[in-house]
Amino acid sequence: MLRYRPRSDSQEEETEEVPDFDTLPRVYVERTLAIIKPDAVHKSEEIEDVILKEGFTILQKRRLQLTQEQCSNFYADQHGKAIFPRLIIFMSSGPIIALTLARTNAIAHWKSLMGQITDMESVETETKRAKYGTSELKNAFHGSDSFPAAEREIKFMFPNSVIEPTPSKESTQEYLSRYVNPTLLRGLTELCKHKPFNPCVWLADWLMKNSPNNPQICEGAIM
Template structure:
């Protein structure tokens, strides 16, 4: 897989595998020159096997390869925009909206500190019992 020095890296974003593979082009550098002349493999690969760059083919391969090169790295899935929006809308927005409304009414001198304290005091996930 390597004929000289390499640089290993992990790319993380939504659709990272698909977008990276589009950027690097077809596996065979000769084919890449015909089909995607601006791709990395077309520009830097030398033939059908020495193609200059690797990209995982799918999420399972990516996880295996990341664990090989970076064994201590935590590999968590990146939430989709929809999952993130649902989480924020469900768990953050209701309480934060109440706090921001109160903040606007009171207009404290240090609004960030005030809001932080308000969120701590109004946290619906506070322990039901405290030790004294």
């Protein structure tokens, strides 16, 4: 791919190589639900500072106290386990802080930052559960286990939130190949032919007029 500079009478046309964007790494931003549990709420400001320093963006924040019924619904996947009754009593015993966090690999990174429940038993572990938790039950934090879980849990804590599905790498590449690349290639070809004084503005204007999403083009295609 070439970028063209305007040519003067005393200057030959110059071209500059630009990166092949297909080879650049793609960044996928995830969202996950984090909960600061009743035993760690008093340290919430300190914990939120740690979260921000780890590269997360806090999209939503809510302080609330769940009823036992709400806790039972939220932890429905834990029903039948021995810890379930104590978990419900503990989680409804005081306020919690629910956070929607976003960053690259948010789910895995928050889980790694929290650490395992068993970390509280090891003084050598530096996870946040080891620092703020005190027992298997009172372990300071909750984090979504997977993307479907994050979607469900964010919706549970923030009922009015709208969560757009994250496209897969394959579907994104298919969309680019089918709809974006052909139009962009045509535009760059026309740019090479015309060699305008301001190529960026010219290309932007051409794409606006020739985009497949242009309503006038769509109407013409239908007619």
